[in-house]
Amino acid sequence: MQLQLEAGYESMEGGVCAAAGFSANGCNCGLNPDKNKNDLGMIYSGRLCNAAAVYTSNRVKGAPILVTKKNLEATGGKARAVIVNSKNANTCNADGEQKAWRMCELAAGQLRIKPEEVVVASTGVIGQVLPIEPVESHIAQLAAGLAPEHHEAAATAIMTTDTVKKEAAVSFELNGRTCHLGGMAKGSGMIHPDMATTLNFITTDAAVSAALLQKALRDTVKVTYNCLSIDGDTSTNDMVLVLANGAAGNEEVSEEGPAYEILKKALYLVLLNLTRMLAADGEGASKLLECRCTGAPDFETAVTAAKSVISSSLVKCAMSGADANCGRILCAIGYSGAQLDVGRIDVELASAKGRILVCRDGNGIAFSEEAAAEILSEDEIAIHVSLNQGSASATAWGCDMTYDYVKINADYRS
């Protein structure tokens, strides 16, 4: 997938270790019976980091979420390490918090830091007791192998039904210093916009105050992860974490202004590209869908309409069949709850193969079915919805629905 970048930001390798001072590792500890699949990951910064995080809004919250929140409260928003496992979400278990805290203790013991300085996360099956022995028996090996070049081992450790690892990183100039910001994410089902989506770990060597880091994260999540839907299900374990260790040596960004905007843009570009990777690798997906809604009276209207389109099962199925069914797009806008005049809506479908108008002034129009099918045969499809009733806009991301979504989820636990 082609990264979307802007002038002044260079793409780079390294994922969660692109920023100076971060190391990572991953291994198979046995939670996953497939010995070739990593299931335990760690990220570490010797320098104490300012941490910012957003969590799922699901009332059922994974035990790791609760423990992480407590830890960051206890340290006043500081952290040095992340321990994360896949295959088991450690959620809806009577001993969940105990186990999540134990993971912090195990990581802290190896790293000689306080357990409160560890962020813990889990992803996988909900409602099954997490066996802690595999973590206990592999924590020393995991910590011993921490290295900047092991970012991939960590990125693969958080994968569940993902078919590819998701990493992105950029370098940029901030007050004369070269800074780096990168991260890793996992999908790819139980994804719906609400506060945050999936597990995402972002690191930067830029120095930034905890308060501004939190503000930048909250604002950026709103226009990236919160505009992503794979299947309408909001997970219990969602978390986006950003760690900033200040190793780049720039003067700490502690107030809004040009430096803050540069840093925030870096965060946006990394989250944007991870969002697109998550959408493209949605469970069973064969196509990335991007709905851009323009001409809205305000952002809220634009984002509500765009999210509704990419969340619609019927639109998703039509796109998998390369069927230019504009009625379903209008229908999804109509029930979205957005306050708008449906009689002014134009809809255009586009891809690398070209673009075609399928709806004008809220009505379907005649178009070449052959040309439309050709356009929709691509694996990145843009749905342009022009509301023609204002100047605000928003973009939402999703994927088509295929047989494989059903196949993957009909028997996920086994």
Place this chain on the structure above:
Amino acid sequence: MQLQLEAGYESMEGGVCAAAGFSANGCNCGLNPDKNKNDLGMIYSGRLCNAAAVYTSNRVKGAPILVTKKNLEATGGKARAVIVNSKNANTCNADGEQKAWRMCELAAGQLRIKPEEVVVASTGVIGQVLPIEPVESHIAQLAAGLAPEHHEAAATAIMTTDTVKKEAAVSFELNGRTCHLGGMAKGSGMIHPDMATTLNFITTDAAVSAALLQKALRDTVKVTYNCLSIDGDTSTNDMVLVLANGAAGNEEVSEEGPAYEILKKALYLVLLNLTRMLAADGEGASKLLECRCTGAPDFETAVTAAKSVISSSLVKCAMSGADANCGRILCAIGYSGAQLDVGRIDVELASAKGRILVCRDGNGIAFSEEAAAEILSEDEIAIHVSLNQGSASATAWGCDMTYDYVKINADYRS
């Protein structure tokens, strides 16, 4: 499917013509190229009827909805006939209202009634111009064949992706007279609770005031059709219509009391059974899912949680795979928006094969996977969610998600 009835109500044949004084018919007029599939239907009562209706809340409304609303306003809630077509929704077309009104004129011409006394409805593809010639050329034949025994011809004329026709009717005693109430419905995709769902035509020979009929309909839809979700997409053309012609000769029910309750129960039983039929025949469905939520602080909480469970793609996929994945059920309750204590929830799965507890006090518990798979192998599955924090309850209906849902919707228009 076994009808669910109560004492005092007898099931009967006849569908939309079970009530005295109603006749119906259906034919293939050529909108559907398959000559063996009816696509045009008519219902008629010589006696003027009190009419009650609820419509979709989608902002994109089909032209027939707009014309029907105007007609019922013009007549003060009276009607004598219904004209309905499938294959084309006559929605998002520049000439939609003109065509819908033309359908009323054509029906009225044959029946020698006013066009305003005709209810018009359409279902099918959105955003394609409705050819009116097929209706013009077949309206005489359609009207000539009106007969009580042709209820099935009408019931099949409204089917789109439905695999079976949906009809239900009951007889009951009202102030010493035998009354009848029956109807027909169509599914089976683009179904989500919001005001009303799909096309539903109900008739009764009971005499009842228009105001009370509307109240009974509104209250009953709330606990039947509004608790049904197939795919989360609210159609543009939804309508539930009830026509009451008074042919039973009972004293008109014009105020709340025992007679009103008897009539309302008849309406409830017919809508309940049609709802279950719609759920069981959801697009691609192999199983009917019923989520009963009890022990809620209020109805709203109960219905919000129950709807969220049966709407979850992940729960639907798990059920199709007979996978007792209780985590997904808790997850769906958690993000439903219902204000509740997740730590008190018990979940039980049940079918004709037995029942099994899979979650207690918000935590997954150990259970026999074999016994659970056996229970989930049935084609009617009940999910019992006990919130244990009140005495209100609600039920919601849906279906599992299979490969066939994707197959049906990947190329619906062709």
